[in-house]
Amino acid sequence: MVAYILVAPFILIYGWMFIYPTIQMVQMSFTDAHLIGAGKWVGFKNYTRMFKDPTFYKAVVNTSYFVALTVVPGTIVALAIALMVRRLKGWVQSVVLAAFFLPYVLPISVVYLIWNWLTNTQFGMLQGLIIPIVGEPVNIWRTIPWFMPGVAVITIWWTNGFSILLFLAGLRNIPQEIYEAASLDGATRRQMLTRITLPLLWPITVLCLTIQLILQMKIFDQVYLFAVGGRTQSTMVMVQYIYEQAFQKNAGGYAATLAVALFVVVVVFSVLQFQILRIRGQR
Amino acid sequence: MRFTLKAAVLAAVMAATGAHAKETVVWWDFLGGGDGVRMKKLIEDFNSEHKDAIEIQATTLAWGTPFYSKVQTSAAVGEGPDMMTYHASRIPLAVSESTLSEISADDMKTMGLSGDSFASATWDAVHVDGKQYAVPFDTHPIVLYYNKDLLDKAGLIGADGLPAGLDGLDNFNAALKKLKDGGNQWAIAQVTADGGFAFRTIYSLLCQQGGTIGTDGAWMPGDSQDKLAKAVSVLADWVKNGYNPGKTDYPTTVALFTSGKAPFMINGVWEVPTMVDLAKQNKLFNWGAIELPVLFDKPCTYEDSHTFAIPNNAGKPATAEKHAAVLEVIKWMEAHALFWATAGHIPANKAVTDSADYKAMQPQATYAKLTANAVFDPKSIHAGVASPLFDAAGNAFTAAINGETDPVTAVADMKAELDALQ
Numbered sequence: 001m002v003a004y005i006l007v008a009p010f011i012l013i014y015g016w017m018f019i020y021p022t023i024q025m026v027q028m029s030f031t032d033a034h035l036i037g038a039g040k041w042v043g044f045k046n047y048t049r050m051f052k053d054p055t056f057y058k059a060v061v062n063t064s065y066f067v068a069l070t071v072v073p074g075t076i077v078a079l080a081i082a083l084m085v086r087r088l089k090g091w092v093q094s095v096v097l098a099a100f101f102l103p104y105v106l107p108i109s110v111v112y113l114i115w116n117w118l119t120n121t122q123f124g125m126l127q128g129l130i131i132p133i134v135g136e137p138v139n140i141w142r143t144i145p146w147f148m149p150g151v152a153v154i155t156i157w158w159t160n161g162f163s164i165l166l167f168l169a170g171l172r173n174i175p176q177e178i179y180e181a182a183s184l185d186g187a188t189r190r191q192m193l194t195r196i197t198l199p200l201l202w203p204i205t206v207l208c209l210t211i212q213l214i215l216q217m218k219i220f221d222q223v224y225l226f227a228v229g230g231r232t233q234s235t236m237v238m239v240q241y242i243y244e245q246a247f248q249k250n251a252g253g254y255a256a257t258l259a260v261a262l263f264v265v266v267v268v269f270s271v272l273q274f275q276i277l278r279i280r281g282q283r
Numbered sequence: 284m285r286f287t288l289k290a291a292v293l294a295a296v297m298a299a300t301g302a303h304a305k306e307t308v309v310w311w312d313f314l315g316g317g318d319g320v321r322m323k324k325l326i327e328d329f330n331s332e333h334k335d336a337i338e339i340q341a342t343t344l345a346w347g348t349p350f351y352s353k354v355q356t357s358a359a360v361g362e363g364p365d366m367m368t369y370h371a372s373r374i375p376l377a378v379s380e381s382t383l384s385e386i387s388a389d390d391m392k393t394m395g396l397s398g399d400s401f402a403s404a405t406w407d408a409v410h411v412d413g414k415q416y417a418v419p420f421d422t423h424p425i426v427l428y429y430n431k432d433l434l435d436k437a438g439l440i441g442a443d444g445l446p447a448g449l450d451g452l453d454n455f456n457a458a459l460k461k462l463k464d465g466g467n468q469w470a471i472a473q474v475t476a477d478g479g480f481a482f483r484t485i486y487s488l489l490c491q492q493g494g495t496i497g498t499d500g501a502w503m504p505g506d507s508q509d510k511l512a513k514a515v516s517v518l519a520d521w522v523k524n525g526y527n528p529g530k531t532d533y534p535t536t537v538a539l540f541t542s543g544k545a546p547f548m549i550n551g552v553w554e555v556p557t558m559v560d561l562a563k564q565n566k567l568f569n570w571g572a573i574e575l576p577v578l579f580d581k582p583c584t585y586e587d588s589h590t591f592a593i594p595n596n597a598g599k600p601a602t603a604e605k606h607a608a609v610l611e612v613i614k615w616m617e618a619h620a621l622f623w624a625t626a627g628h629i630p631a632n633k634a635v636t637d638s639a640d641y642k643a644m645q646p647q648a649t650y651a652k653l654t655a656n657a658v659f660d661p662k663s664i665h666a667g668v669a670s671p672l673f674d675a676a677g678n679a680f681t682a683a684i685n686g687e688t689d690p691v692t693a694v695a696d697m698k699a700e701l702d703a704l705q
Binding site for chain 2: 034035036037116120121122123139141142143228229230231232233234244247248249250
């Protein structure tokens with residue numbers, strides 16, 4: 001009885017703030033609601049429209065492309081940085097760690113301004129690196145093939161601090177005795193990395209990959225800010241399309257349909273990924 | 284002891300003001316730039332002039348989609364402000380969602396205003412189906428900014444001290460070529476990274492050819508589609524010929540103009556304060572701003588209007604006293620619009636623009652005459668600033684201006700996107 005009373009506040013708030021809106025969203029996806037108001041029941045019309053909507057497929061492809069560019073590469077970069085940071089000692093380690101973690105603290109609007117300024121076609125410093133390679137200044141945010149990789153690099157720069165922290169915590173959890181025993185047995189550094197560090201870090205790696213996957217599937221802010229006013233249809237990602245339909249095109253019902261689709265995709269992918277990674281970890 | 288003293292003071296204050304309760308007017312606007320600073324000044328002046336009667340409590344929100352979705356959703360649950368600034372171009376959507384209250388003829392009489400107080404296009408822009416939903420405060424068109432020193436050097440300044448020989452597409456392009464060949468890095472700075480922003484220029488050039496963008500179901504009436512492609516190709520040619528930098532965003536165009544790297548810039552009148560401030564610090568060349576030259580058949584420039592609107596707060600209609608206070612605010616603002624003109628915007632109230640003080644204001648007085656030739660956005664729930672129409676323009680025009688598609692294809696794509704809106 002006491003247990004029920006103790007969990008009741010959580011259940012109530014969770015039900016009210018999460019479960020109820022989710023049910024509402026599914027309900028709304030069967031209506032022609034605008035941004036405000038309830039709308040009429042239209043059956044599966046929004047769903048048939050979605051499956052015939054080229055921009056929806058474009059958004060799915062772009063989101064997947066972005067996930068491919070960020071989740072695994074970002075985790076590898078974070079692991080590499082964590083391994084390097086671990087070898088530093090004392091305040092040097094703190095300073096270097098802070099340097100890597102600092103971007104994570106910034107709000108996305110600041111991240112956007114910094115990078116938009118750095119990459120400006122007329123005055124941006126990074127054009128100094130681009131011009132020798134390409135031969136002319138490139139507006140990364142208006143040149144379609146450059147766009148997603150550009151956003152991916154910035155996202156990794158921005159969010160990596162958190163993964164690095166997770167990896168460092170994982171590394172500190174590996175008992176020193178194992179390394180000592182291994183070096184007594186004549187293991188090389190390389191062997192220690194591949195036979196001890198990486199396998200023992202696997203649970204953390206799974207965690208990082210799952211968090212990253214869910215986070216990056218919900219990509220919105222960066223893409224929206226860098227693309228706004230330009231060729232948004234070509235760089236559309238899923239959450240951005242939901243936003244556009246609901247708030248710009250006043251089509252709440254269709255936006256809810258897209259949100260249901262995203263919800264299903266995220267659930268399926270995270271369950272799949274977690275299962276696959278768990279099975280591999282059990283080898 | 285101190286507590287009782289405080290209570291006594293409080294009681295005295297309440298007794299003094301209680302005779303006629305002070306009305307507060309909750310005000311929302313989206314004016315974040317140089318014009319926002321000026322609006323704050325106007326609000327302060329209003330509050331000090333009406334110390335005992337009315338107080339405006341102002342909040343500035345993010346411009347564009349965030350502002351309009353917030354207004355829509357809050358009015359629907361009765362939590363909107365008492366009044367707000369609104370773009371005339373966004374009124375059709377607001378009316379279709381019952382977000383705005385109608386402004387009655389009696390209201391206008393109370394404020395001492397009428398249809399005759401405004402230019403006809405501006406007056407028309409605040410009406411939907413014959414009903415008035417807002418009071419125009421200003422119009423803010425795009426204009427052609429020029430660097431007088433560089434134009435003088437190229438022989439493009441006429442006897443009256445204004446740029447000369449720019450009318451007609453061939454003449455204008457010849458002038459750009461002359462400036463470019465004369466050693467300028469660029470001839471003109473027009474935003475090319477944001478087709479939604481460039482819409483303002485392209486729409487003006489469409490109107491100059493006599494073309495229009497229609498409304499739902501008939502977006503490109505008559506030969507407007509060809510004329511729109513023609514208008515797009517004007518900008519695409521500037522980029523192709525190296526007159527205008529490609530894929531260039533808004534802040535960059537302003538920087539190129541103010542640093543003297545581009546003798547011309549097409550931009551909104553709201554950049555006037557930037558130039559005035561730089562000139563005051565002696566950091567700017569001789570400059571001016573004029574109505575867009577006539578590149579095609581007739582003068583025509585895109586403009587929108589900042590208006591005052593009263594939300595239709597569902598379930599919470601304003602009291603008569605509150606309504607009177609809101610009308611007093613609007614009346615006062617309309618009467619004091621001369622100060623607003625320093626933000627570059629053209630006051631909508633003709634009594635202000637006809638005044639001697641305004642006529643002495645430069646370059647405002649030079650370009651203000653363009654309101655007679657102005658065109659507003661089409662009256663559609665899908666049109667206006669930060670609308671699906673701007674979005675479609677962003678997709679189509681950004682690609683075409685920068686040579687990634689040809690103008691004819693881009694305009695056809697844009698029409699398809701607009702036709703798909705529902």
